[in-house]
Amino acid sequence: MNTAPRAHCSLDTDGRITFRLRPPTAMPPRLLLVLRPKKGRPEEHTHTLDLEPHGEEGEFRAVLEPLPRLEEGRWDTYLLPGPDAGRERLRPGLRDLRALVDGGPPGRPSPVAVRVPYATKDGFLAIRTWLRTAHAEAGPVDIADGTITVRARLHGARLEEGAEAVLRLRGTTDTLHGVPVRPARDGGLAFTVACADLVASGSRVWDVFLRPAADAPLTRVGRLLDDVADRKGVFVYPRVTVGGSAVRPYYTVDNDLAVEVTALG
Incomplete structure (x- = not known):
């Protein structure tokens, strides 16, 4: 049985992603994004977000702003429950991607940065990113x-x-x-x-x-x-x-x- 914590996320037209989850511990939690390396290569790019209490009791929120832009690739999401705790993969909850359905505004400026949260084949939450000059x-x-x-x-x-x-x-x-x-x-x-x-x-x-x-x-x-x-x-x-x-x-x-x-x- 997969007991990994579950994170809900929503995305707006600017590429801002908001994560919501209920960490299993009361320690100050953080959310970690790791760019999946090529086979046989070490991890090189990570991005950490603070999780702050928000909404209902026990719920925390983290916001991934449009800047800085993430490197192109697949970013796996993890929960860091506390300072000395190991990281835990996150499962996908509700994903509100309605802002992406119509393709957004025409004529996006350079560089063209795209983010799409998705569920991996093994059932975890990841973010597919593209970053291209044009x-x-x-x-x-x-x-x-x-x-x-x-x-x-x-x-x-x-x-x-x-x-x-x-x-x-x-x-x-x-x-x-x-x-x-x-x-x-x-x-x-x-x-x-x-x-x-x-x-x-x-x-x-x-x-x-x-x-x-x-x-x-x-x-x-x-x-x-x-x-x-x-x-x-x-x-x-x-x-x-x-x-x-x-x-x-x-x-x-x-x-x-x-x-x-x-x-x-």
Whole structure:
């Protein structure tokens, strides 16, 4: 039976997260956030919040303000019950993420910082964060007549002359396929990729970027600005058969857009 304490949290449109919980001890408690390190690496980034009495008797509250911005990754949450006590993982309680549902305001400034509280696969509370200089938020992805059309909205940068969508063959830096960008009716942008143009390299994956201007660095296209922390298994698109290959857009474990090409047979 999982006896870890449970924390409720709510998030507002500025990215502020409020945590509420009932610590099992009366010692001055704190809340600890730990950036999950890559496999085999030590923990390097932590953030500690004071828990203060609030509301009903025995309930405490901590507020994670929009600043400082958290490094991109997955932050596990812990309770520090007292000065000499070990840390305890927190279970998720109620998560009020209504402020994220509509994607928030258009034209977010740089850097684009995103936070989404979520439940891990093993049942604990964590926060998925993104921190990017610029970001192209993917909207509808339409698949028809051997093409993939993506609508998106740019944040943290401006769309200028020479802008294009760029698909880069994963594992390379110079195998690129560019397609023109056109304005969309909602004030965003759209681009269309012919699936036949991607199959010549065999069974590979193409990562999707936007180049906002002719000489600008590549900006990743993904879907970050809502309440879904892990999109890969939620948004599943059909395959397009082109010759002896199947082409399928999908979202990676980081919620970035990619296109997979798989040989059939």
